[in-house]
Amino acid sequence: MDELLAALKRARTLEARGTVEVTVLFPPRDTPTRAAAALPRVPFRPALLARNFEVRRVGEETIARRPATRYELTPKVGQAARWTLWIDTQWNIPLAYQEDFQDGTVARRAAFLKVNARPAAVRVALPSAPEGLRRALLAALPGLRLPAGTQPVAVRGRPNGGLEVSLTDGLNVFALVVSPRGVRAAPGxxxxxxxxxxxxLVGNLPQAALDSALAGVSRVEPAALGTFLKADASNP
Structure with a gap:
């Protein structure tokens, strides 16, 4: 666990570059596979990850002709997505990741096909969750049941009215939206x-779990989140 967490922290300052194949099957899209020069960033939060996931070091594999250590991450509770990460054994940064549905089918995968000779310096900022946001969210939406292990980390206003709260369990990210309009039914x-x-509520969870999270919401009191909305607007 400690080795993986160290690699994810290091990825905030160093990343591999080259040719990446990115496949996204959730949410569905017309062209699921594309090329990229680096792994699409996932907002890993090591402390939450350690609290919510069992980590198993599987062994050594090869990604883009480089040796990598494979880790499998399984939720301790709830029905969130499972992940596999491949960490470069020399650079100690990710070379590939895969998010799976609970049944084991792939939701998305990104992996290097070719890696440049040297990694690139980067600076990735990940703001801490504002203190009191969870309490304010539960006051704004009485009866809300947050998905297992998740906590709210940011809130922002939406251009067409309403607001959006980002939830995370350290790996998986969910969007909780309050809106004057409904949304078309779709998986997730x-x-x-x-x-x-x-x-x-939008995210990679079984439909029953998503429905259950919202089933008890009795009213909406957006004023309870007003302070956090102002803070978010001043720090885009």
Whole structure:
């Protein structure tokens, strides 16, 4: 566990470059596979990851002709996605990752096909969750049941009205949306009408788990999040 967490922290200052094949099957899209010069960033939060996931070091494999250590991450509770990470054994940074549905099928995968001779310096900032945001969110949406292991880390206003709260368990990210409009039914989306508006929850969870999270929401009190909305607007 400590070795993996150290690699994820190091990835905030150093990343591999080259040719990456990125395949995204959730949410569905017309062209699921594309090329990139670096791994698309996942906002890993090591402390939450350590709390919510069992980590197993599987062994050594090869990614883009470089030796890498494979780690498998399984949620300790709940039904969130499982992940596999491949960490370069020399540079100690990710070379590939894969997110799987609970049934083991692939939701998305990104892996280097070719790696440049040297990694590149980067600077990735990941703001801490504002103190009191969880309490304010539960006051704003009485009856909300946050998915297992998740905590709110950011809130922002939406251009067409309403607000969006980002939730994470350290690996998986969910969007909790309060909106004057509903949303079309689709895999990975739960929507509930509350008063004169709607609450959505979007993410890689079984549909029953998404629906259950919103089932008890009795009203919406967006004023409870006002302070956090102002803070977010001043720090885009």
């Amino acid at each position: 989306i739960a929507s509930r009408r509350v008063g004169g508006g709607y609450v959505w």
